[in-house]
């Protein structure tokens with residue numbers, strides 16, 4: 732796990748909770764918000780964006796990553812994810828396999844993944860823990 736302060740954790744959780752309000756999830760009703768902390772301290776928000784054709788839908792985490800990368804940022808320290816069907820999240824929403832693969836592309840094994848329901852209830856994992864033996868850029872070097 733990377734060094735991350737209590738203050739940074741709180742800000743990431745608050746941002747992910749706020750981003751959740753933008754979630755477009757009329758089909759699943761599962762609304763997710765993400766907050767991605769870049770090495771330069773910028774926080775990129777993201778929400779899930781569903782689609783009537785289903786497949787084009789995008790997760791909150793990848794929305795945040797793609798926003799950042801499309802603006803020239805490719806180095807990251809941490810991401811926070813808040814999601815669920817209820818108005819207030821009651822359980823942790825862990826990133827799907829496709830999002831873990833996108834993290835593998837840009838993040839080190841000690842990249843911090845914070846799963847939260849609110850600022851008082853969260854759990855911290857590393858990318859290596861959630862995505863062991865992932866296939867990444869090094870495999871193609």
Ligand code: THU
Pocket residue numbers: 756759761762763778779780781788789790791792812814824825826827830
């Ligand atoms: N979803 C996310 O945005 N992130 C996750 O970590 C898990 C799943 C979204 C995709 C879809 O819009 C909805 O949640 C239900 O799967």
